[in-house]
Amino acid sequence: MLVVVVVDREKGSRRTPMDWPLAVTLVVSSANFGGPMAWNDIPAKDDPNLSFQAYYARPNVLQSMMKSVSGSIFREMWAVAESGDFAGLLKSSLAGNVVGDLIRALGLGEISESHVSVGDWFTHSGVTFYSPRDRHSDNVTIKLPDGRRITGVVRHECRITNSASVNMAEEDDISFVVGRVTANDKFDLVAAGYRDPMASLTGERDLQIGPVRDLSLMTGGKVWSENFISKIKLNTSDTEALALVIEDTVTRFSVAVGTQGAWRLLYGKDGHPLHETQHQGMFRLFSQLPFGAMGVRIEPNADHGSGPTDFTLRLNDSVNILEFKKDDKKEEIRHGLAVQLPNYMVSAGAQRGTYIVMCHSRKKEEVYDLLGQVLASDPTLPPIDCYAIDCSPKISASKAKSRYSVD
Numbered sequence: 001m002l003v004v005v006v007v008d009r010e011k012g013s014r015r016t017p018m019d020w021p022l023a024v025t026l027v028v029s030s031a032n033f034g035g036p037m038a039w040n041d042i043p044a045k046d047d048p049n050l051s052f053q054a055y056y057a058r059p060n061v062l063q064s065m066m067k068s069v070s071g072s073i074f075r076e077m078w079a080v081a082e083s084g085d086f087a088g089l090l091k092s093s094l095a096g097n098v099v100g101d102l103i104r105a106l107g108l109g110e111i112s113e114s115h116v117s118v119g120d121w122f123t124h125s126g127v128t129f130y131s132p133r134d135r136h137s138d139n140v141t142i143k144l145p146d147g148r149r150i151t152g153v154v155r156h157e158c159r160i161t162n163s164a165s166v167n168m169a170e171e172d173d174i175s176f177v178v179g180r181v182t183a184n185d186k187f188d189l190v191a192a193g194y195r196d197p198m199a200s201l202t203g204e205r206d207l208q209i210g211p212v213r214d215l216s217l218m219t220g221g222k223v224w225s226e227n228f229i230s231k232i233k234l235n236t237s238d239t240e241a242l243a244l245v246i247e248d249t250v251t252r253f254s255v256a257v258g259t260q261g262a263w264r265l266l267y268g269k270d271g272h273p274l275h276e277t278q279h280q281g282m283f284r285l286f287s288q289l290p291f292g293a294m295g296v297r298i299e300p301n302a303d304h305g306s307g308p309t310d311f312t313l314r315l316n317d318s319v320n321i322l323e324f325k326k327d328d329k330k331e332e333i334r335h336g337l338a339v340q341l342p343n344y345m346v347s348a349g350a351q352r353g354t355y356i357v358m359c360h361s362r363k364k365e366e367v368y369d370l371l372g373q374v375l376a377s378d379p380t381l382p383p384i385d386c387y388a389i390d391c392s393p394k395i396s397a398s399k400a401k402s403r404y405s406v407d
Contacts, residue, residue, distance in 0.1 A: 044123050044176070044195065045107045048218050050100045052176065054193035055164040056154065057095035061190045065102065067255075069248035070290040073232055074098065077225075077293060088161040092193070095160065097224045098289060099178055099191045104218050105285035106256060107265045108178065112145055116181050120261070121190075124177040128192075130154070130169050138168070140189050142177075150187045152179070168192060215265060215281025225292030232293045238318035239351045243385060245290045246313065246320060246354050252286045253279075254389045266358075266391050273360045273391070276324045280310060283324075304347035307340075312348055319350040327362045330370060337374045337384065345382050353384040364388035 044050055059078050063071045074094075081090035102108070103123060111122040129141040133153060140152045159165060167174050178191040234241040256262035265282065268274050284298070291298060295315065302312040311322040321344045325336045337355050345353045357367050367388040375381060 043110060044100075044103050044125075045109065046213055047104070047195075050104065051196040052096040052100045052103075052191075052193050053196050054092050054095040054099060054191050055161040056159055056168060056175075056189070056192040057091070057099070058155070058158050058188070058190050059095070061188065062095065062098055062102075066289075067248045067251045069234070069245050070252065070286075073290050073293045076232060091160045095191060096193060099193075101285045101288050103178065104215070105282055106260055106262050111142065118181050118183060121178070121180045124179065125195075126173070128168075128172045128175060128177055130172060140168075142187070148185070150181065150185055152182075152187045152189050154189050154192075164192070167194075213265075214278065215285065216277040218281055219284045219288065223288050223292035223298075225289050226295070231295050234294070238315045239320075241294065242296065242313060242315040242318050242320045243352055243354075245287075245294055245296060246322065247385065248290060249283060249287045250354070250356060250387050250389070253283055254387075256282070256286070257389065257391050258394075261394070263391055263394055266360075267393065271393075273326060273358075276310070276326060276358070279324055279356075279358050279391070302348075304344065304349075306343045306347040309344045309348070312350075318352075319348055320352045320354055321345050321348055321350045322354040322356070324356050324358060327357055327359045327367055333357055333367065333370055334374050337371060337386065338378060338381070341384060342382055345384075351383070353382060355384055355386045357386075357388045358391045359388055360391050364390045 044052070059074075063074050066074055077094055078091065081087060081094055084090055102121075106121060108121050108123050109116075111124050112126055114122075116122050124142055127143070129143070131139045131141075133139045136156050138154050138156075140154050142150050144150065154168060156165075159168075174194060175192045176195050177189060179187045179189045181187050234244060236244070257266065262282065266274055266278055280300070287296075287298070290296075291313075297314040299312040299314070300310070301308040303309070304312070309321050310324050313320045313322060321341060323336060323341045323344065325333055327333060341353050341355055344350070355371070357364075357371070359367055365388075368386075371386045371388065375384070375386070
């Protein structure tokens, strides 16, 4: 069972649940309020300075999108936020940042401008219609450009701030909505809030004005979750904890490109795979929550004496070197694992390494066999965790060939 412990950053003392509110750091800091001006003329998925201030959220749905480590961290952060004197503000910031990363990492499009299928996530910045349902919930409707309507239910218990009941009423043209389609005429409203046009007045991100499709530019120098609450620690060694949170993020990445449509963000208009920095940018978006909450420092392109690494990751005194490699050439895959990454690890004094092969043309089973051969051929290699991720284009369910079809 995974155990997370909230630790006071300054005193280093463990806190009991009754003491947690005292260990919470208020989230009103520049790290949480985005960067330079970017407003409704820029799609949310392409906005490197996206600031989403949530006033309605379903935390159980958001947590279901995460893997075990990040999900446990999110659950603890939400519980701490709920117990504080500034519960509404804390939960608004937490949900807003998680949803903002989700929008950009999955490339969620505006439902009025793109076709969405059952199971797809979407954003909506147009008018949303609400009507009373019962004492505990309201009906919600979105009208689509083709004349169809999709409907859902919003729960009063999921209102984060008092402004939710005011804005989410009748014809709401203020809220920015994030949801997922559950049937041809049904959807779940997962989060609602507003994109903050004043985000440009604060923040520490580099100036990026206009839409950005390079995911490596979507994260600033400071992770938003670093200052959210006191440090979270797993009940294991730092080296193992670092490996666990990396595995959690890699698995989230794999699910996103495998079943949630994020593979599209890894290809250019010509249909060819984009540079490895695009894959690294997606990884960083998924890492924002767990890395910052645990105090994992990420150093892109750090050169420790044998060339720049993709990422050097540090948790206290533990170091893990993470290397991405596309599956273009078998010899490059072998060399990266047998020579390149071990040299980086020695130069950095890393206790462990992580090797990720992004499979655009080869089956991941073939790549795993290749990686296994390299590891088996040299027992002197340092501890390295290997992953092969299927990044190949996926056929939509509506276009997939039926198993019962006749040629």
